Each structure stands twice: as C-alpha cells, then as structure tokens.
Amino acid sequence: GHPDRYLGFAQGMRNTDYTIVQLDDPEGGRAKDAVHVYWQEAIKEHADLIAAVGFYSTDIPVLAKLKRESGGEWFIGGYDLNVETLEAIQEGVAQITIGQHPYLQGYLPVLALVENLRQGKSLENWIVEGWLPNPLLPETKAEMAVPIAVGEHVLGVLDVQHNVVDGLRQEDVNLLQSIADQVAIGLQNARLFTEVQIALAETRAAHERYLEQSWAKTKIAARGGQYHYTSPQAPVLEEEALTQAKRQALSQDHPAVISLNHDQNSERQGRPQTSLVAPITLRDKTIGDLQLHPASDNQQWTADDLAIVEAVVDQLAQSAESLRLFEETRERAGREQVIRQITDKMRSATSLDELAKITAEELGRRFSTDYASVELGVEKSSNGNG
Incomplete structure (x- = not known):
C-alpha cells in the first residue's frame, strides 16, 4: 500500500493490542476486478478482522460491496474523499475517510479510532467524537472541502465547517464545488489580468526608452527643432x-x-x-x-x-513625431541604398584582391577618408594553435 499512509496509520495504532497486517498491492494492479479479488481473499484469511483501511480511492467501493455481500461488522476506512467514499459513508457502509489531514497521513483521526476501540465504543460516528477541529472553530461537527482548480492545476481548497453532526450533504458538495469553480475562474482571470498588465508595463517601458533615445537632445539638435521668436520692439530676455x-x-x-x-x-x-x-x-x-x-x-x-x-x-x-519617423525612415532607406550599391559592386569581383580593392575604395569614398585598408587572412599564432 501507500508507504506514507501506512506509516501514519501504524504510528497511530502503536501501543495497542491490535495487530496491523499490511497487504501487498494486487498483482493485477489497481483495476477494479483485481482489487476485488485482492480484498476478498484478505477478508477470508483474517476472520477476526476489525477494520479494513484502504489507502487508494479504488479500495472503498470494493470494500463497501464486500461488506454488503458478507454482512460483516468490520469497519471500513479510506484516505481519498471521492464520490464513492461519500456515498459509502452516507449509506452507513463505510464509517469515515481519514485523509482529511493529508499532511499527517491520517495520524490524528486514527488516534480517535484507537480511543474508541479501547473504550469498547461503537465505531459509528467515532470520528465526530475524536476529531480534532480547528482551534478557531471549536464547535465544528462536520467539515467539507473541495479543490479550487483550473484543469489539473489546484489553486487552493474551499473549506466549509458545520456545528451540527452530519450537517453537510451531497447537495452541499455540488453547491460548494460550483462556488469553488467560480472562485477558480476568478483567480485565473486575475492571474491573466496581472500577466497582461505586466506585459503592457514592459511594452510601455520599452516604448518610453525608444522615445527617449529617439528624442535625445544631441540627436534632435543636429536636425534643428528649436526656434525662438522675438518681437522687434521687445527687450532682450536674459x-x-x-x-x-x-x-x-x-x-x-x-x-x-x-x-x-x-x-x-x-x-x-x-x-x-x-x-x-x-x-x-x-x-x-x-x-x-x-x-x-x-x-x-x-x-x-x-x-x-x-x-x-x-x-x-x-x-x-504628434506632428513632430510624424516628421521624426519620416526622417528616420528616409535615413534608413538611404543607408540600405548605400549598402546595396556597395555590395552589388562587391559581388562583381572575380578575385580576393579585386574584392578587397572594391570594398576599400567604396567605403573610403563614402566616408571621405584619406586612407582605407582591407586585409584578408588569419595570422598563425606563436603557440601554433592557429
């Protein structure tokens, strides 16, 4: 069985007069038929069975069916709060699921079970008498929890507690799950909204940097963009x-x-x-x-x-930005034209010497330099590694 759950159960049952038998997993896996044969043989083998605790969700419906068929008075316990377990508890076939405290692997509920067994009490409703509620809600007699999930991603848990024994029913599960689904959608929308806001902020920051660079004082001053009008009769403004x-x-x-x-x-x-x-x-x-x-x-x-x-x-x-973009586009087009003209001439070269000559001459003329040099080839390093 599940090792952590078994250890939690065994820890809770220690120092008692009861023997715990841990069964191996069914040879046929967790398929329903294999689980049925597995538990059927185990129950026949242990005639003095007091409780059968299944560590997997597939155990509860099988144990419930076997208990109905045999009329046995042994206790059924499980760890997974699923539909089959809830139905078995409602019918009175299964007493409780002890997986309400997964981080303790059922340790606290098992202590309540042991105390009831020691006092010779009925196993019915033993979890109510021995259950340890939230200290902030000491009057709790029933509790229900459903996952808040989007697909397979669990975002949290919606927990409801009641001060009446058996005060929560299957219809409450349906209602609570509907509310949890709405909460999950709200959380998902909030997360998506936050992601969009972050993306917009990053885009806005990038655009601000672009504007700041584009409208840099030194760049704009070279194009003009400044004018001071003074009336002929006006005194000079310092x-x-x-x-x-x-x-x-x-x-x-x-x-x-x-x-x-x-x-x-x-x-x-x-x-x-x-x-x-x-x-x-x-x-x-x-x-x-x-x-x-x-x-x-x-x-x-x-x-x-x-x-x-x-x-x-x-x-x-707005007009200034339009003019700047127009000038930027014109400058880019001019650069691309110059590059295209030079590369077209370079492609006409038939030797490395001619290619180097064309490159040096064209760039020299383009930038009005007195000297331009192009050298091709890699010098071998002194250590001989190329």
Missing part, C-alpha cells in the same frame, strides 16, 4: 529667465502660468512678469517645452489661453 521658464515648464503636466524673477541688470528688473509655459508631451514622455513671454508686464492669461496652448502643443507633439 538667458537665466529662459532657463528658469524651461525648468518650470518641464515640471508641469499641463500649460501653466508662472512668475519670473529677472536679473538685476535686466530692463525688466524689479517688475513682475507672468509667462505661459507648457511641456511638449508625446505618450506620457516629455520631448520638449514651449514658452510664451508677453511684451507687457500686465499680461493677464485666461483659461481659454491655456486651453488653446494645450491643444496646439498636443498637435505639435
């Missing part, structure tokens, strides 16, 4: 004010009105000025800023002004 406005613009989520502190040498020194600044944002990534500095110190910015700037800045970001 660099410190522009830097201060830019810093505040990049710290905002939307267009905002700010106050600037002018340098003491500025024409506006000592006069307050409010400017309108806005971040230029593309898919949650700031790629630039916009500044509007009024000619008048008394400029009053309205909510409509802010709304107009926000709408224009959004369109600016």
Whole structure:
C-alpha cells in the first residue's frame, strides 16, 4: 500500500493490542476486478478482522460491496474523499475517510479510532467524537472541502465547517464545488489580468526608452527643432529667465502660468512678469517645452489661453513625431541604398584582391577618408594553435 499512509496509520495504532497486517498491492494492479479479488481473499484469511483501511480511492467501493455481500461488522476506512467514499459513508457502509489531514497521513483521526476501540465504543460516528477541529472553530461537527482548480492545476481548497453532526450533504458538495469553480475562474482571470498588465508595463517601458533615445537632445539638435521668436520692439530676455521658464515648464503636466524673477541688470528688473509655459508631451514622455513671454508686464492669461496652448502643443507633439519617423525612415532607406550599391559592386569581383580593392575604395569614398585598408587572412599564432 501507500508507504506514507501506512506509516501514519501504524504510528497511530502503536501501543495497542491490535495487530496491523499490511497487504501487498494486487498483482493485477489497481483495476477494479483485481482489487476485488485482492480484498476478498484478505477478508477470508483474517476472520477476526476489525477494520479494513484502504489507502487508494479504488479500495472503498470494493470494500463497501464486500461488506454488503458478507454482512460483516468490520469497519471500513479510506484516505481519498471521492464520490464513492461519500456515498459509502452516507449509506452507513463505510464509517469515515481519514485523509482529511493529508499532511499527517491520517495520524490524528486514527488516534480517535484507537480511543474508541479501547473504550469498547461503537465505531459509528467515532470520528465526530475524536476529531480534532480547528482551534478557531471549536464547535465544528462536520467539515467539507473541495479543490479550487483550473484543469489539473489546484489553486487552493474551499473549506466549509458545520456545528451540527452530519450537517453537510451531497447537495452541499455540488453547491460548494460550483462556488469553488467560480472562485477558480476568478483567480485565473486575475492571474491573466496581472500577466497582461505586466506585459503592457514592459511594452510601455520599452516604448518610453525608444522615445527617449529617439528624442535625445544631441540627436534632435543636429536636425534643428528649436526656434525662438522675438518681437522687434521687445527687450532682450536674459538667458537665466529662459532657463528658469524651461525648468518650470518641464515640471508641469499641463500649460501653466508662472512668475519670473529677472536679473538685476535686466530692463525688466524689479517688475513682475507672468509667462505661459507648457511641456511638449508625446505618450506620457516629455520631448520638449514651449514658452510664451508677453511684451507687457500686465499680461493677464485666461483659461481659454491655456486651453488653446494645450491643444496646439498636443498637435505639435504628434506632428513632430510624424516628421521624426519620416526622417528616420528616409535615413534608413538611404543607408540600405548605400549598402546595396556597395555590395552589388562587391559581388562583381572575380578575385580576393579585386574584392578587397572594391570594398576599400567604396567605403573610403563614402566616408571621405584619406586612407582605407582591407586585409584578408588569419595570422598563425606563436603557440601554433592557429
């Protein structure tokens, strides 16, 4: 039989006057017919049988049938809480399954059995008298547990306890299993949702890195992308004010009105000025800023002004990204054309010398270098290993 379950049962029965006989597995395997012959012979051989404990789910229905046929008064115990076991218990043919504590392999329930046998009590309902309930639920008299599973993957167990003996029935099993199935679906959906969220976060992070690299200051500055408009009559705005406005613009989520502190040498020194600044944002990534500095110190910015700037800045970001992608595509096409032209010439070579010559000359012309060299061949190392 099952070694762990046998050891748990034997441990619980130690120091008693009862003899435990461990039977070998049926020669024909766990098929129903082989199990039937196996238990039939064992029961005939042990006329003083008190209890027959099956360690496998196939044992219970066979033992129940043999007990009905023989009218025996011996006790039936099993470890697997399956449909056959529940039906046998309901009919009163089997007394209990002792696999409710799999981590103890039936040790605690067997102690209750031993105590009943020592006191000469009936084996009926012995598990109720000797069962050790959860200390947080001391009034428990009946318990039912069903797996929360998706396919063959068990996610957990749904356990229900009752304070009335035999208070849980087969219909309760069906209801509890239905609830457990719904819980399993919910857990599965939650897991899938979490996986999707993680995948989206990774994709978003990768896209942000791509935008950051694509809109790097050094790369964009080489293409332009900066313009400062100044009214002919306006005084020169000092660099410190522009830097201060830019810093505040990049710290905002939307267009905002700010106050600037002018340098003491500025024409506006000592006069307050409010400017309108806005971040230029593309898919949650700031790629630039916009500044509007009024000619008048008394400029009053309205909510409509802010709304107009926000709408224009959004369109600016989208248009800028479209232009960048167009330029990126054009540059890639140009690179591929250059590579294709050079490789076409290389394929026309009829010798290694000619191939090296074409490669050096074409790359030299492409990058306007004064010297280009191509050498083919591997020099033999000094240790002779190639």
